[in-house]
Amino acid sequence: MVEVNGSYDGMSGRRALVTGAAGGIGGAIVEVLSASGVAVAAVDRDVDGPADEGRWFGKVVAHRADVSDPDQVEEVVDAVERDLGPIDYLVNCAGILRPGEVLGMSDEDWLDTIRVNATGVFLVSRAVVRRMVPRRSGAVVTIGSNAAGTARVNMAAYAASKAAVTAFTRCLGLEVARYGIRCNVVAPGSTDTPMVTALWTGGDAERVSIDGSLESFRTGIPLGRLARPADVANAVHFLLSDQAAHVTMHDLTVDGGAALGH
Numbered sequence: 348m349v350e351v352n353g354s355y356d357g358m359s360g361r362r363a364l365v366t367g368a369a370g371g372i373g374g375a376i377v378e379v380l381s382a383s384g385v386a387v388a389a390v391d392r393d394v395d396g397p398a399d400e401g402r403w404f405g406k407v408v409a410h411r412a413d414v415s416d417p418d419q420v421e422e423v424v425d426a427v428e429r430d431l432g433p434i435d436y437l438v439n440c441a442g443i444l445r446p447g448e449v450l451g452m453s454d455e456d457w458l459d460t461i462r463v464n465a466t467g468v469f470l471v472s473r474a475v476v477r478r479m480v481p482r483r484s485g486a487v488v489t490i491g492s493n494a495a496g497t498a499r500v501n502m503a504a505y506a507a508s509k510a511a512v513t514a515f516t517r518c519l520g521l522e523v524a525r526y527g528i529r530c531n532v533v534a535p536g537s538t539d540t541p542m543v544t545a546l547w548t549g550g551d552a553e554r555v556s557i558d559g560s561l562e563s564f565r566t567g568i569p570l571g572r573l574a575r576p577a578d579v580a581n582a583v584h585f586l587l588s589d590q591a592a593h594v595t596m597h598d599l600t601v602d603g604g605a606a607l608g609h
């Protein structure tokens with residue numbers, strides 16, 4: 348169970364679609380929203396319908412879909428609106444990381460990264476926000492990364508994809524502000540999830556992340572620990588809530604200071 352920092356007025360009874368819901372950060376977002384009384388559609392290519400719903404408390408329905416497939420995206424958004432009702436909140440959290448230096452990077456790693464992390468956010472946002480516009484309400488949060496604004500060794504494709512979705516989400520927020528729809532970005536730094544721990548191949552990799560490394564030009568994490576998925580989920584929770592009613596096109600970094608405030 349994640350640490351939920353309270354609830355926000357007006358969220359209970361609303362409906363959310365969260366992509367990447369089977370992952371570390373996505374799973375925490377589902378828990379936080381569900382604990383606030385939000386009915387959640389948990390979308391991931393790694394969920395398998397009702398069998399997966401038991402892992403969450405509250406009203407959660409699981410839908411398997413690949414966010415980079417336009418047909419699957421339309422089908423799943425239709426199914427969620429039919430079964431759960433109009434979507435009030437969208438969280439774009441599905442993502443992949445294929446680390447590697449540019450000079451050795453395969454076409455496939457570049458294209459897959461852009462397809463999932465950037466095209467996936469476009470497809471899901473377009474499908475959901477089109478349905479929000481006639482209702483003249485809704486809130487979107489895209490999970491970006493502090494790598495979108497700070498160069499990182501071995502992360503060019505990933506950083507480029509996150510810079511793309513950060514700009515995309517801001518532009519979308521500008522286009523739909525007239526309908527009262529808000530679009531924001533949460534940009535995590537190193538967070539304790541399978542995406543990061545899968546890269547730990549020995550030694551004290553967590554310590555290196557925290558302390559920084561001159562060799563890879565990383566400054567470390569001033570707050571002295573990796574983010575927990577709940578740290579990111581709590582920021583998403585606030586930005587979706589009516590307490591953030593006048594916040595749009597914002598990029599909120601949650602990285603313990605790793606990007607030194609950028």
Ligand code: NAP
Pocket residue numbers: 366367368369370371372373390391392393412413414415439440441442443463467490491492493534535536537538539540541542543
């Ligand atoms: P994670 O545990 O690997 O979760 C990502 C989830 O997204 C996985 O369940 C993954 O399924 C799913 N997914 C990937 N491609 C998909 C697709 N095409 N369609 C549907 N689902 C798909 O990683 P995480 O750390 O929670 O990451 C969540 C988000 O935070 C990502 O956007 C990531 O880039 C971002 N982020 C993470 C960190 C970090 O340090 N962890 C830092 C900054 C930003 P598979 O397991 O099958 O791939």
